[in-house]
Amino acid sequence: MSAVREQTAPHPPPSTSRPRRTTGPGRRGPSKDGGRGIWPYVLIAPAVLGTLYLLVYPLIRAVVISLQDFGLRQLILGDARFVGLKNYETLLGDSRFWEVVRRTFLFMAVNVVLIMVLSTLVALMIERLGRFGRIAVLSALVLTWAMPVIAATTVFQWLFHSEFGIVNAVLTDLGFESFDRYPWFAHGPAAFAILVALIVWQSVPFAAITLYSALTTVPTELYESARLDGASGPRIFRSITLPIVRPIFMLVLSLEVIWTFKAFVQIWVMTNGGPGDATTILPVYAVQTALSSQRYDLGSAASMVTVVLMSGVLVLYFRQMFRQEDELS
């Protein structure tokens, strides 16, 4: 729920329990007078209208602007002309844009792999801990998860402060003399690494807790009977744990991929895409192009490319989710 994210915004963890009855007797059906007439539509109207104006309309506007010649002059005078796909041609012909796309995928891959590996390990660890250890680790995870993005970003800037930061002090004490006053944010790879550390630190709690709650749904009888049948530890993991946890794992994986794009805030506040272009990923590039360079058309086009990339992941996510639904009902 923010990590990312968010970590920012808390998302409901993918469900791990309570199959809902959708058919057969006992179906939670309408009351005798319910569902007929106009009432349901009156009840959903505000939500629908809000979504149309605050979500669908901006999305359409973004598509339209990305097809127009839209700069500062058009913003003020409002006389934008349609130029077809020219903005997209400009983008795709720009080597800097391809750099950014490559960097976005690299950034995403590094983050997501680290998040998934660490969360899985942490989830398996929580399951094996005693009562006290479990509560301690879960509390620590929840506290990390609750840390607001901006506060966390500020703290990481302070941790890696070149002169008074604790990280440089510890590294120097450990004998890495080269880290004395090492300016982390002045070097591309170092700044990139700090951002990855920050995002992984913020995202692991949600993923680990969700995976752990998936692990707890595995019935203990299964484990016991498998052990009675003489199955080895790895074999039990492969044949029992994995099939049950896999759908949740896939859900978390796609969520984390989507949330990596939300790393915009951390990057914007910490490095503003710098040094140079070292930490500029697609959303940062789009906002820089539009709101800093006043090329709203190119920025919107870059945003649309981002949305298309994200939609691909989203389709996978929904397919996974509905498949899980079908298995349950």
Add this chain to the structure above:
Amino acid sequence: MSTTRPRVRRIPLNAAAVVTVVVCLFPVYWMVATAFTPSRDIQSDNPRFLPRSWTLDHFRTAVGADGFGLFWRNSILVTLSAVVLALVIALGAAYAVARMRWKGRRQFVLMVFIAQMAPWESLIIPVYIISRDTDMLDRLPTLTLVYFMMTLPFTLIVLRGFIDTIPPELEESAQVDGCTRPGAFRHIAFPLLAPGLMATSLFGYITAWNEFTYANFLIIKQQDNRTLPVWLSSFQNVFGTDWGATMAASTLFAAPALVVFLALQRHVTSGFAAGAVKG
């Protein structure tokens, strides 16, 4: 499982647990510790993990900073109004989805799920332009509307899950006893829903409380309408290199969210929204 294991086998496991806790908590601890450390100790060449002496000076600096009270007020105002709006509108819609059968219901649920995944980071440009065209730049209600939309889908999904867990028979029998349908909902279901409403609204509140991007790009000229995250992100202009004050401000800003999460921990860790992702 673990009781049968010899103690020696558990040492690596417990070590891993300790490492996890330390890695999670250290940045949070360091924020709070720095906020209480006197400046001369902060700017020493060898920082200590435990502050030698404690001081409240940094908190005084942070609270006394220009516009501090104003930004708190703005943040609280925008957050509260967005969450209340989302709750009211989501409650009606969630009731329609959970208790009534109508044409387009499935499509509506799918729309809500997709809306929950809205690419807000990619919508900032059109929202900026629309706000500019409708004369809504630099105004707090604009932020309220955006935050309302950000939290609405989640709120709706979770509330619908909560309503689903309340047997409709309760309301039906109340109706037999002469209650109207809304009356039955108000007297029977609503009291049962209250904890769910609380939990949901707290998550919405955290989302809105932490939102930076829109607050940063939609409030430009009217500096008095800024919110806390934006103010905190510009601390270098406010406090310069006064890291103690910066950490104190961060601590104050993070405290509400940390408290809320810890209070809700049981809900969070028990898969709080178990009913949330069910179609």
